[in-house]
Amino acid sequence: MRQGTGCGLRAASQIALAALALAGCARQAATPDVASGARPSADEFVAQVNAELKPILREVAAADWTQATDITLDTQLLSARANDRYLEYLGAATERAMAYADAPGTAATKRGLMLLKLQTSAPAPSDPAKRAELTEILASLGAMYGEGKYCPSGPDSCRNLDQLSETLATNRDYKALEDAWVGWHDTARPMRPKYQRFVELANEGAREFGFADLGAMWRSGYDMPPDEFAAETARLWGQVKPLYNDMQCYARGRLAKRYGEDRVPAGKPIPAHLLGNMWAQTWNRIYDDILKPYPNASIESADRELAKQKWDAVRMTKSAETFYTSIGFPALPQTFWERSMLVRPRDREVVCHASAWDMDDANDVRIKMCMRPNEEDLFTIYHELGHIYYYLWYNDLPLLFQNGAHDGFHEAIGDTVNLSVTPEYLHRIGLVSAVKPSREAVINQQMKMASEKIAFLPFGKVIDEWRWKVFAGEIKPEHYNEAWWQLRTQYQGVRPPVARTEADFDPGAKYHVPGNTPYTRYFLSFIIQFQFQKALCETAGYKGPLHECSIFGNKAAGEKFAAMLKLGQSEPWQDTLEKLTGTRQMDASAILEYFAPLQQWFKEQNKGQVCGW
Numbered sequence: 001m002r003q004g005t006g007c008g009l010r011a012a013s014q015i016a017l018a019a020l021a022l023a024g025c026a027r028q029a030a031t032p033d034v035a036s037g038a039r040p041s042a043d044e045f046v047a048q049v050n051a052e053l054k055p056i057l058r059e060v061a062a063a064d065w066t067q068a069t070d071i072t073l074d075t076q077l078l079s080a081r082a083n084d085r086y087l088e089y090l091g092a093a094t095e096r097a098m099a100y101a102d103a104p105g106t107a108a109t110k111r112g113l114m115l116l117k118l119q120t121s122a123p124a125p126s127d128p129a130k131r132a133e134l135t136e137i138l139a140s141l142g143a144m145y146g147e148g149k150y151c152p153s154g155p156d157s158c159r160n161l162d163q164l165s166e167t168l169a170t171n172r173d174y175k176a177l178e179d180a181w182v183g184w185h186d187t188a189r190p191m192r193p194k195y196q197r198f199v200e201l202a203n204e205g206a207r208e209f210g211f212a213d214l215g216a217m218w219r220s221g222y223d224m225p226p227d228e229f230a231a232e233t234a235r236l237w238g239q240v241k242p243l244y245n246d247m248q249c250y251a252r253g254r255l256a257k258r259y260g261e262d263r264v265p266a267g268k269p270i271p272a273h274l275l276g277n278m279w280a281q282t283w284n285r286i287y288d289d290i291l292k293p294y295p296n297a298s299i300e301s302a303d304r305e306l307a308k309q310k311w312d313a314v315r316m317t318k319s320a321e322t323f324y325t326s327i328g329f330p331a332l333p334q335t336f337w338e339r340s341m342l343v344r345p346r347d348r349e350v351v352c353h354a355s356a357w358d359m360d361d362a363n364d365v366r367i368k369m370c371m372r373p374n375e376e377d378l379f380t381i382y383h384e385l386g387h388i389y390y391y392l393w394y395n396d397l398p399l400l401f402q403n404g405a406h407d408g409f410h411e412a413i414g415d416t417v418n419l420s421v422t423p424e425y426l427h428r429i430g431l432v433s434a435v436k437p438s439r440e441a442v443i444n445q446q447m448k449m450a451s452e453k454i455a456f457l458p459f460g461k462v463i464d465e466w467r468w469k470v471f472a473g474e475i476k477p478e479h480y481n482e483a484w485w486q487l488r489t490q491y492q493g494v495r496p497p498v499a500r501t502e503a504d505f506d507p508g509a510k511y512h513v514p515g516n517t518p519y520t521r522y523f524l525s526f527i528i529q530f531q532f533q534k535a536l537c538e539t540a541g542y543k544g545p546l547h548e549c550s551i552f553g554n555k556a557a558g559e560k561f562a563a564m565l566k567l568g569q570s571e572p573w574q575d576t577l578e579k580l581t582g583t584r585q586m587d588a589s590a591i592l593e594y595f596a597p598l599q600q601w602f603k604e605q606n607k608g609q610v611c612g613w
């Protein structure tokens, strides 16, 4: 699953998501004493922050990297210490920044001040007791999620999320799936009172920062008023909803054949445990045996050749690098090869979850991954290098601008490149046989893509839809679960497999809720990556259907891509987007164009079906 492949903005966010949320109000600043005499001007202050953040973040990156690639008591302690120092600094700097709200300064300074305030996903209240309470709640929510286990009959029967997810992906027994689904979701029950308190405290912190509530603060990171941003996401969802509804209808028909009309009735939401994923957020694990339209028009996966030709992690990474250099990007620095962790080490515990790291503001960039020679990991390394090249292109900017144009951009870069990893391209690099063109093969390929890219869209939207309403007080604690399912049903067209009550806390069964990571970025990324691809293909002079375009080898497209990446977050994303695509709006027409053959096919397939729910 590509959007799950980690990849922090900075190394710090890998480990310290929960801790980061607390930045904002530490009193004992690590800032040098600018005491006695004149306060620095706004320009000077921002320049100072940019300079001071460098060594602090360098140390955080070193500590976190060491911790993630060698998990011990000691490395965890050192990483926590480094992150504490960073948060302390950030808190003090943010507080000092408040004094510059109306101070004169350059446009870059004003932007720097705005971005500094948004470095955290939840500022704590300034009251030290409340701040400590918030720290404790977030740490404990994170631990509850990480340690969640389903133990139906004693300690020997325990299964963790990985194991339960594997059941969801591979088992096809209705009751076994239900058991795994309920088992996992019930682990989140004890989170409810803690989450309720978290909402109160984080909202208080957000208000101290001048935002209406935490949801409004999150929506303020998009260079437009928060309400306008909410309307934008609703507009984008409206664009893709008809395609999703067609796909939901088709999938429901297929699932009814497998599990029976009584369990999956027409015109109703789909039971959420049948789609191959704990949250029904991607459906690729039921592609092969349930969703695949034409079993005999198989699209070959690269798995066989990768094994046969004995590709190793370095060769897979070189292959990805070759794609990027083919469009004119530089070769990866020598230190990338010396310092990355590309395979699971034999002698120590590591965090295997794939991620891309920006260690300093020069060119120390690294990948941490436990690569195996299969197609999924090949796509993942192409994706991760998207982050790496973003880091390399924007590393000359002031530190506060070293980020994606908005948070959806960072995830979209490598995904855009993966859209160019077409069956034709894979043939060209010797990993699949020549593609025999047929409508059946195209539809199969599109369905496989859609099981990730289209199936995900309503889920990408719904998580923050729920949280925005929770933070705004529109969803009261006594309706947390009911509202969660009302929204999931409304957007995804799924329902819980068994009745749920307010004793449950199903939102907590998804990492990003207890982890307090905003989620709209993934929704946006899935929309804009197609917009990027369309613009790049046009620059490359490509004329065919969008789903067959690969920009491999095209320097003009690469130059335009790089021009965007170099800007980081230095200007409003609308300006950055315009330079690549010629438009200032995010727009779903490219993803619709890409999947036009599939949508046409859905229309034929769904004729006479009772669609909707």
Ligand SMILES: [Zn+2]
Pocket: 002, 003, 005, 006, 007, 383, 384, 387, 410, 411
């Ligand atoms: Zn990523």
